[in-house]
Amino acid sequence: MINEQSPFFFTQDYQVRYSEMDYKKALKPSALFNFLQDVATNAANKGHFGYYEVTERNLAWFLLKYHMEFSNYPVDIKDLFIKTEARGYNKLFAHRDFELYNENKELVGRVLSYWSLVNVNDRSMLAPQTVFTQFEKVEKREDDMFFKKVHEPERIDYTEEFKIRFDDIDVNQHVNNANYIVWAFETLPKEFKDTHKIKTLDMVFKKEIKFGNTVVSEAQIDDNLAKIVVKNKNTNDELCALNVEFV
CATH class of the missing domain: 3.10.129.10 (Hotdog Thioesterase)
Structure with a gap:
């Protein structure tokens, strides 16, 4: 804690x-x-x-x-x-x-x-x-959480495309990370989201993206687990990947 x-x-x-x-x-x-x-x-x-x-x-x-x-x-x-x-x-x-x-x-x-x-x-x-010399090495605690390996979809059950808007750009001149989760969750069907809520989420941010590009979000759902990857459609570079366990 x-x-x-x-x-x-x-x-x-x-x-x-x-x-x-x-x-x-x-x-x-x-x-x-x-x-x-x-x-x-x-x-x-x-x-x-x-x-x-x-x-x-x-x-x-x-x-x-x-x-x-x-x-x-x-x-x-x-x-x-x-x-x-x-x-x-x-x-x-x-x-x-x-x-x-x-x-x-x-x-x-x-x-x-x-x-x-x-x-x-x-x-x-x-x-x-x-x-920043005030940083010290992390000391482990008994109740520490751990990152889980993020597995990418093996098949594409759902896919959506999104155009990068000017409003998506933050002070670092690339898309704010809150937009990535929007693209990921928009890909999941409404019927699934209607009956589920998040239990765990693991997400890896891989690359930034800037104004003028298009992203494609691809998702696979097996029972209560969603595997999602978001890519730059123009270059096919992966922007982020996430696994979400629902209840």
Whole structure:
């Protein structure tokens, strides 16, 4: 669990708006991704390794992986309380944990994430601890979560295409990662989403994409498991892959 005594502990509360829920009042995955990114940004700024510290060095933080576990995926909640802790570095990656609580302060989900520090000029990766000396090596805890291997679809059951809009582009001049989950979930049939909610999610971000391209999302569903890959249609490069277990 998160150590609230850590100097890298941070918490933020959100009032969940109707626009951030689907018609069943479940929290939209894209809204959750935006909340997590917002909390991570604010926590990094507080820890003096955030947006301004990296941009002045021509660097940027890039999200690499998510692992999410939900004991009860947020549905019909008015407030979401998010705790986060930057755990430190593991080789070339920065490790950040999140915990999600409902308005009754009940733990409803946990998230593990890996981030890379990238030189925006040549796209080379830097070890975070060589730039920000406050980073220490990650120490394992008994209840740590782990990333699962993401398996790509062996067949294509469902597919959708999406044109990159100007509105999709973020401050790093590429598509924000919250859009990737939109493309992935839009590919799943409504009938399936009507009767299922997320239990676990593992997602790997592989490449960025910019304005003017088209993406194609391909999905396979076997029982309660969805395997999804999102590609750049223009180059066939894989942008992300994810496995989602539903209940």
